[in-house]
Amino acid sequence: MKRTLLTLSLLCTILFSCSKKNENNPSASLELNGRSYPTVKIGSQTWTTMNYDGPGGIASPRNDEYDYGKYYSEKEMLAIKLPDGWRVPSKEDFVKLMKSQGELTIDVPEVTATDADGAKVLKAASSWYLPGDNSSGFNILPGGYYQSFSKEFLEYKGMAYFWTTTSGPALSIDPNYYYCFRVSGRYSSPGTGSEPETGAEVRDMTTGDNVIWYNIRFVKDN
Template structure:
């Protein structure tokens, strides 16, 4: 009973400490009229969903043409895909997000950022900050795509570095991909 009370109090304190964050808003991309949810986390303003702009060279998982709400971008396309006033986050931006999300000390960073639904293999998170990270898979080529419901990897502006969440892992991991791999994009406000 004592341990449950301590956990409850830690969660309550973490929620209160981060109450000033989580400010949610919306942004309309003038290029296609799509409305994106945004969220402030640790002084940074992020898209609260993956970019879905049909930039030349981007594509949908497995080449799907209809109902594509999750687009994947090779690195060269990702570098120019965010709308005006937004940019591809740097490795430092992701590290700041990682450090901030890890300050609660109660949950793993991955579970704090993952959406509450949509992840295979019981990999759903708690979405403590409104980042709402959902799986989108990745593609080595237009025909070789994997892990649609179990993996999210987002490009950073730093050469070949991405940050990833996996359905069977509770962390938020930094990794590298070739520039031709197609990954998701999360934009951050300039």
């Protein structure tokens, strides 16, 4: 009887340990410019789980407990030097990330999107107006973006924006457009203003003339 209980106890311990090990699929950190960035394995990719906070950029003015990293111009984004294997994500990298978390709801040249459930697992469980559960470990915080001509930070707590290196969308008349990865979690204004707006998408809404400054994440293939 004691041996049976010992065996069951050992089995439960092993199963619990494996479950904890696979939770969010943690992996080694990325060391860059004297700073350590935690990473997580999601599907066939490894992603940093903090926004880049290296040389250049504009620091977030948010005076709270969350680390939003810095906001970078297009030129700064393209000039970042990374260790072998790592890269600033392309449009296809973010599409692969979304596919790994659920079905796509839109997939056309201008925008590829997933639904609220696909976004929920990518968003942090706090700070958002409409928070996620961060079950993927990606840990997106709603830092919004910086607009250089008005010198203001916009969409704080409601949206998150990240650079991609993919430019020139098929239907754009401006060859300097870049795709960005945008995640929403807010209440939209139409009608009563209380309608939930939440989702994740890659879309061609970024001008490449240093007007808009976004956050940056890094990715590599497993």
